[in-house]
Amino acid sequence: QKEVEQDPGPLSVPEGAIVSLNCTYSNSAFQYFMWYRQYSRKGPELLMYTYSSGNKEDGRFTAQVDKSSKYISLFIRDSQPSDSATYLCAPGGNYGQNFVFGPGTRLSVLP
Amino acid sequence: DVKVTQSSRYLVKRTGEKVFLECVQDMDHENMFWYRQDPGLGLRLIYFSYDVKMKEKGDIPEGYSVSREKKERFSLILESASTNQTSMYLCASSLTPGARGAGELFFGEGSRLTVL
Numbered sequence: 001q002k003e004v005e006q007d008p009g010p011l012s013v014p015e016g017a018i019v020s021l022n023c024t025y026s027n028s029a030f031q032y033f034m035w036y037r038q039y040s041r042k043g044p045e046l047l048m049y050t051y052s053s054g055n056k057e058d059g060r061f062t063a064q065v066d067k068s069s070k071y072i073s074l075f076i077r078d079s080q081p082s083d084s085a086t087y088l089c090a091p092g093g094n095y096g097q098n099f100v101f102g103p104g105t106r107l108s109v110l111p
Numbered sequence: 112d113v114k115v116t117q118s119s120r121y122l123v124k125r126t127g128e129k130v131f132l133e134c135v136q137d138m139d140h141e142n143m144f145w146y147r148q149d150p151g152l153g154l155r156l157i158y159f160s161y162d163v164k165m166k167e168k169g170d171i172p173e174g175y176s177v178s179r180e181k182k183e184r185f186s187l188i189l190e191s192a193s194t195n196q197t198s199m200y201l202c203a204s205s206l207t208p209g210a211r212g213a214g215e216l217f218f219g220e221g222s223r224l225t226v227l
Contacts, residue, residue: 008151034215043115043201043218044154088153092214099216101146103153 003027006089006102014110019076021105023089026070030091033065034099035074038086047087048074079109114138117202117219124226130189132222134202143185144203144216145169145177154201160185161207192226199223 004025013019021035031052036044050056053067064073072089086106092099118133136143142161146154146169156169158177166177174196178186185204189196200223203216 004153032214036216041221043203043220044216045218046215049215090216099214101154103151 003100004089004091004102006105008103009106010108011105012108012110013079015079015081017079017109019079019083019107019109021074021076021087021089021107023072023074023091023102024070025072025089025091025100025102027091027100028067028070030100032092032099033063033072034090034092035061035063035072036088036090036101038088038104040085044088081109081111084108115202115204115217115219117200117222119222120220122222122224124192124224126193126226128192128226130192130224132187132189132200132202132224134185134187134219135183136185136202136204136217137183138204138217139182140204140217141182141207142205142214143179144205145175145185145187146201146203147171147198148201148221149198157187157200189224192224194226197224197226 006023034049035047037047038044048063050063056063060077062075086104088104089102090099115136144159145157148154160166160179176188199221201221202219205214
């Protein structure tokens with residue numbers, strides 16, 4: 001079992017749809033949970049992070065962590081073509097130092 | 112804004128050549144990292160550094176070395192490039208986690224290396 005798993009996609013949705021991106025992990029020591037967005041031919045950039053279990057909302061984006069099931073989700077409301085990118089989940093260790101990246105899910109939002 | 116600059120966006124090298132990839136960050140971050148990114152495998156950590164002249168092996172250090180002589184600069188060296196090192200290489204920096212944040216990574220735009 002890989003340490004962090006994501007469905008690679010590609011996931012194609014129409015503009016305005018609600019998108020759900022998911023990630024599972026195996027290391028129960030992870031306490032920081034990051035989502036990075038990577039546009040084509042660019043480096044990843046931090047989109048959201050949460051600490052421990054629970055939800056965090058930022059505009060159209062909501063990050064959800066369920067540590068009991070080792071499941072991480074990112075929801076995008078009212079998706080836009082500009083959201084087309086690869087989304088990488090990255091849970092991290094006790095001091096946020098030892099991040100492990102998932103392979104990423106490629107999302108296409110069609111106008 | 113934090114800026115992480117990688118010196119070369121695209122490189123083509125021959126098998127056996129020595130390759131240097133340079134990375135500079137301008138925000139006085141303590142930590143710097145080198146990753147490689149391959150389809151289906153995600154980002155894999157090659158080496159990282161918590162301080163000047165310090166380095167730690169990541170998950171896939173074989174065939175690579177690094178140098179950090181100054182706080183802002185972290186170099187990745189391929190002593191003798193091989194075709195299986197063809198990849199996208201990403202440099203990142205971060206603050207040490209604590210009151211200032213969770214240690215989120217700031218990435219450069221990547222260096223795409225092709226070894227023939």
